[in-house]
Amino acid sequence: QVQLKESGGRLVQPGGSLTLSCTASENVVGIYAMGWHRQAAGKRREMVARIMSDGSTWYHDSVKGRFTVYRDSNSRDNANDLMYLAMNNLETSDTAVYYCNVDTDIANYREDYWGVGTEVTVSS
Numbered sequence: 001q002v003q004l005k006e007s008g009g010r011l012v013q014p015g016g017s018l019t020l021s022c023t024a025s026e027n028v029v030g031i032y033a034m035g036w037h038r039q040a041a042g043k044r045r046e047m048v049a050r051i052m053s054d055g056s057t058w059y060h061d062s063v064k065g066r067f068t069v070y071r072d073s074n075s076r077d078n079a080n081d082l083m084y085l086a087m088n089n090l091e092t093s094d095t096a097v098y099y100c101n102v103d104t105d106i107a108n109y110r111e112d113y114w115g116v117g118t119e120v121t122v123s124s
Contacts, residue, residue, distance in 0.1 A: 070083065
């Protein structure tokens with residue numbers, strides 16, 4: 001069973017920047033989409049960014065222009081580093097636990113995998 005792990009979450013001041021990483025426990029085949037989601041205290045989980053296998057991306061309106069989701073196809077350190085979320089000009093409303101998920105499709109059999117989350121706190 002593939003396991004995902006997010007990293008990079010920490011306390012940061014408003015206006016600051018963070019980059020989150022999503023790493024898999026093993027090689028993942030058949031990826032057609034990957035996403036970053038967040039859940040703030042007392043709120044429902046929401047998707048904030050998504051990247052498709054063709055490289056196209058989608059962003060929640062609240063993060064457009066501030067967040068960038070990308071894959072590092074040149075990474076040689078760890079082939080299982082799946083994607084990143086670069087977050088700039090962070091706002092207190094960005095405080096949440098951030099989760100990565102991966103959707104796979106192999107011969108029309110679909111699965112999705114989720115990480116356990118990394119906490120981002122934006123506060124002065």
